[in-house]
Amino acid sequence: MGKRIIVAGAGHGGIAVAALLAKEGFDVTVYERGSEGTLGYDWTDIFAPNALGIAGMDMPAEDKYCFKENMTFYSTDMKTALRQDVKPEELEIKMERKDIYAHFIEHATACGAKFVYDCNIEAPILFGNRVVGIKTSKGDFYGDLIIDAAGIDSPLRTKLPSMCAIEKNVGDFGQFYVYRAFYNKGCEDEVKDKYKVCLLPQGKLGVAWVAAEEEYTDLLIGRFEPIDEKEAMESAEFLRSENPVLGTEVKRGGQFVKIPVRQPLSIMVCDGYAAIGDSAFMTVPIIGSGIANSLKAAKALAETVIEDKNGAYSADTLWQYQVRYYRRLGAGLAVLACVKLLLTELKPEELDFIFANGILTAQDMTIGANSVSLSSMMGGASPAELIAKAQAVVKDPVLLKKIINTGIRIGKVAAATAVMPKTWNRNQVLRWAKQYKICFQI
Numbered sequence: 001m002g003k004r005i006i007v008a009g010a011g012h013g014g015i016a017v018a019a020l021l022a023k024e025g026f027d028v029t030v031y032e033r034g035s036e037g038t039l040g041y042d043w044t045d046i047f048a049p050n051a052l053g054i055a056g057m058d059m060p061a062e063d064k065y066c067f068k069e070n071m072t073f074y075s076t077d078m079k080t081a082l083r084q085d086v087k088p089e090e091l092e093i094k095m096e097r098k099d100i101y102a103h104f105i106e107h108a109t110a111c112g113a114k115f116v117y118d119c120n121i122e123a124p125i126l127f128g129n130r131v132v133g134i135k136t137s138k139g140d141f142y143g144d145l146i147i148d149a150a151g152i153d154s155p156l157r158t159k160l161p162s163m164c165a166i167e168k169n170v171g172d173f174g175q176f177y178v179y180r181a182f183y184n185k186g187c188e189d190e191v192k193d194k195y196k197v198c199l200l201p202q203g204k205l206g207v208a209w210v211a212a213e214e215e216y217t218d219l220l221i222g223r224f225e226p227i228d229e230k231e232a233m234e235s236a237e238f239l240r241s242e243n244p245v246l247g248t249e250v251k252r253g254g255q256f257v258k259i260p261v262r263q264p265l266s267i268m269v270c271d272g273y274a275a276i277g278d279s280a281f282m283t284v285p286i287i288g289s290g291i292a293n294s295l296k297a298a299k300a301l302a303e304t305v306i307e308d309k310n311g312a313y314s315a316d317t318l319w320q321y322q323v324r325y326y327r328r329l330g331a332g333l334a335v336l337a338c339v340k341l342l343l344t345e346l347k348p349e350e351l352d353f354i355f356a357n358g359i360l361t362a363q364d365m366t367i368g369a370n371s372v373s374l375s376s377m378m379g380g381a382s383p384a385e386l387i388a389k390a391q392a393v394v395k396d397p398v399l400l401k402k403i404i405n406t407g408i409r410i411g412k413v414a415a416a417t418a419v420m421p422k423t424w425n426r427n428q429v430l431r432w433a434k435q436y437k438i439c440f441q442i
């Protein structure tokens, strides 16, 4: 029998790594608090399909997905439209979240992973400083490695001893509080911007989208501060006045949830433990997409576990997972976290100025399925275009200062990720993590 791996929570990355390891002969069990066949929210998700192949999964059946519409971005005054133009080969796919789960779980089960449902995980079990198991509503379970895929508020990550030096909380501006619902269609008129995203809507710190689908209109309101029912309904009413396609009757969803929108965890591993997905804050900081990143992380984690022939799964060996993740994705995501912090500092009129004066262009907002770096986000602007952008910013010295400070922050973050220790040395890693975290202080 292979080494025993526990996956805590049936997060997307957790299921994917469970499949990869079970296929290699590991004894893998996923413990999930939800009931069989009920996982996921009642809405659709968008993700890069090539991530499935990276995690060793097939494409879903063709009738289970469609390609995503280009998004049109607006700033607070809703005057300047920046319409994406994603290349066909870079398009993401849209699927019902329940179908995504069904596809992932079917694959993992076929690979030999086991699932235990209706099992609430309460805390990690430690032996000294090593995580050796999980305390659950169904009893204690022990494993050689515990993979934490239990989401943003994971009961494992948040209860690890400080000796592990893993961040427990997301920190300031580290998460979106989201209301999402599918409404009936308010009118059947042809809509110009089918997928409309507004940054700092009504001058509030956050984003909102109104997407006109065939049978319903998808509404998302995301804020950096907690949002209650009253506030969500007021925002919906405002967006309805601008977008008559948004009806008044909730057809599906209607939940309040959280999405991490920050740099990945500074330390993702300790002895016997590795975090993946939202538990390790792996989403794209500005837009909150995390499924494809979790799948790619699953590949990096599986490679690392398989490589550890002695089955130590100590911080020492698991560190290579973090090195791989940052090299492939995390360093680019950390830079985007700086851009997100800029968004939190901008006044609505400054964002309007940025949109109106071509400082951000439609090309900049064309984030393709595989683009996580700032250079791809900046649309590969030519030097002449960059000079034109700079000339526009110079007209507003306060804004210029904010943009220069963001540039400095980006430089520091890029330098920090470049010097992340390549091998585990506890003192060096702790020193590095401290410096890395300082880069994001506000």
Ligand SMILES: Cc1cc2nc3c(=O)[nH]c(=O)nc-3n(C[C@H](O)[C@H](O)[C@H](O)COP(=O)(O)OP(=O)(O)OC[C@H]3O[C@@H](n4cnc5c(N)ncnc54)[C@H](O)[C@@H]3O)c2cc1C
Binding pocket: 008, 009, 010, 011, 012, 013, 014, 031, 032, 033, 034, 039, 044, 045, 046, 047, 119, 120, 121, 122, 149, 150, 151, 152, 154, 155, 178, 180, 257, 258, 259, 276, 277, 278, 279, 283, 288, 289, 290, 291, 292, 294
């Ligand atoms: C409104 C919304 C829209 C989103 N849209 C997109 C999108 O379009 N595209 C995209 O790529 N990403 C999207 N995301 C983000 C995406 O959902 C996550 O980044 C991705 O699912 C990875 O998160 P996860 O699977 O690690 O965590 P989660 O999805 O939070 O999964 C964690 C799992 O652990 C289980 N769990 C938690 N606590 C316990 C416990 N105590 N005991 C047992 N089990 C537990 C949960 O039940 C859950 O099954 C969206 C998120 C939200 C909230």
